[in-house]
Amino acid sequence: MAKGLGLTVLLALLPAALGQLNTAARVAGKKYFGTATNEFQFSDAPYLAELNNTQDFGQLTPANAMKWELTELVQGQFTFENASLVVEQARNHGQLLRGHTCVWHTQLPSWVSTGGFDKKTLLSVVDKHCSTVVGHFKGQMYSWDVVNEPFNEDGTFRETVFYNTTGTDYIESALRAAHHADPQTKLYINDYNIDGTGPKSDAMYNLVKSLKKKGVPIHGIGVQGHLVVGTVPTTIEENFRKFASLGVEIAITELDIRMETPATEALLAQQKEDYKTVISACKNVPACIGVTVWDWTDKYSWIPGVFPTEGAALPWDENLEKKPAYYGTLEAFLGH
Ligand code: 9MR
Numbered sequence: 001m002a003k004g005l006g007l008t009v010l011l012a013l014l015p016a017a018l019g020q021l022n023t024a025a026r027v028a029g030k031k032y033f034g035t036a037t038n039e040f041q042f043s044d045a046p047y048l049a050e051l052n053n054t055q056d057f058g059q060l061t062p063a064n065a066m067k068w069e070l071t072e073l074v075q076g077q078f079t080f081e082n083a084s085l086v087v088e089q090a091r092n093h094g095q096l097l098r099g100h101t102c103v104w105h106t107q108l109p110s111w112v113s114t115g116g117f118d119k120k121t122l123l124s125v126v127d128k129h130c131s132t133v134v135g136h137f138k139g140q141m142y143s144w145d146v147v148n149e150p151f152n153e154d155g156t157f158r159e160t161v162f163y164n165t166t167g168t169d170y171i172e173s174a175l176r177a178a179h180h181a182d183p184q185t186k187l188y189i190n191d192y193n194i195d196g197t198g199p200k201s202d203a204m205y206n207l208v209k210s211l212k213k214k215g216v217p218i219h220g221i222g223v224q225g226h227l228v229v230g231t232v233p234t235t236i237e238e239n240f241r242k243f244a245s246l247g248v249e250i251a252i253t254e255l256d257i258r259m260e261t262p263a264t265e266a267l268l269a270q271q272k273e274d275y276k277t278v279i280s281a282c283k284n285v286p287a288c289i290g291v292t293v294w295d296w297t298d299k300y301s302w303i304p305g306v307f308p309t310e311g312a313a314l315p316w317d318e319n320l321e322k323k324p325a326y327y328g329t330l331e332a333f334l335g336h
Contacts, residue, residue, distance in 0.1 A: 032057075057296070073109050
């Protein structure tokens with residue numbers, strides 16, 4: 001009798017569990033569905049309650065706390081308190097973590113960007129930063145975005161202080177330092193507008209190919225996925241297959257699909273289709289191991305701050321209600 005009742009309860013719960021994003025991603029053979037978050041949002045109780053829901057989120061990325069200006073604002077003085085809050089949050093709920101990010105031209109302290117370092121010194125600065133930050137969280141991170149946004153739209157290298165001073169050597173130094181600091185974590189290069197095929201995706205392909213040829217540790221390509229409703233590329237799956245041919249994994253690392261606001265029913269319906277397109281591409285390519293949204297609710301999206309007439313980019317609205325995009329994601333993972 002008790003046994004029979006247990007089974008009934010289990011069967012009743014099963015569709016509910018399958019009907020959530022991380023569970024569905026796992027059913028589709030992926031490692032996780034996850035979200036970016038900021039530790040200062042943890043005081044928002046309804047937000048935190050959903051963040052704790054591991055049936056929706058099996059992975060967290062700190063949206064800001066591990067960046068250079070948040071971890072080494074002053075040369076040689078490292079601070080990890082805020083980053084540790086995100087790490088603890090994930091650990092308490094058995095969620096995987098993606099580290100973000102060692103080397104990026106934004107949120108970079110001026111002592112680095114205008115420090116006037118020569119090549120050798122800047123490479124040692126990069127080495128020290130990546131070794132220390134990755135080493136601090138050794139054994140706790142599934143992966144790291146070691147280098148973020150190295151390319152221009154035409155596939156040339158972005159002229160940052162790192163590139164201008166060291167050429168592409170900084171990429172190699174950062175990857176080697178990260179690997180030395182935590183040999184188990186998967187090392188990624190991460191960029192936007194490399195979802196579909198095109199010059200920027202070719203540049204990423206060529207960079208990873210040359211790094212692998214040189215024996216530099218590189219394990220993944222992070223496809224950010226900052227997209228616009230109605231303009232999602234049709235070549236995502238083809239592009240993912242090409243990346244996969246390099247023998248690296250792929251993750252969609254910062255997904256959001258924005259629209260002109262206010263949202264209309266038609267735009268929300270198109271957004272649902274667009275989420276389905278992106279998630280299906282990941283589902284269909286085994287090397288695509290997981291998907292992270294760049295926060296899950298429109299309440300905390302970065303978009304309106306940068307594109308004032310746009311927003312509504314995430315699967316939950318600003319009242320934490322699920323949008324059609326949520327169900328599009330689910331349908332894509334479950335294959336209907
Ligand atoms: O979400 C981040 C936002 O809070 C910061 O103000 C912003 C600073 O540039 O960075 C945002 O995250 C970015 C990520 O680190 C890299 N890819 C683009 C993301 C959105 O700008």
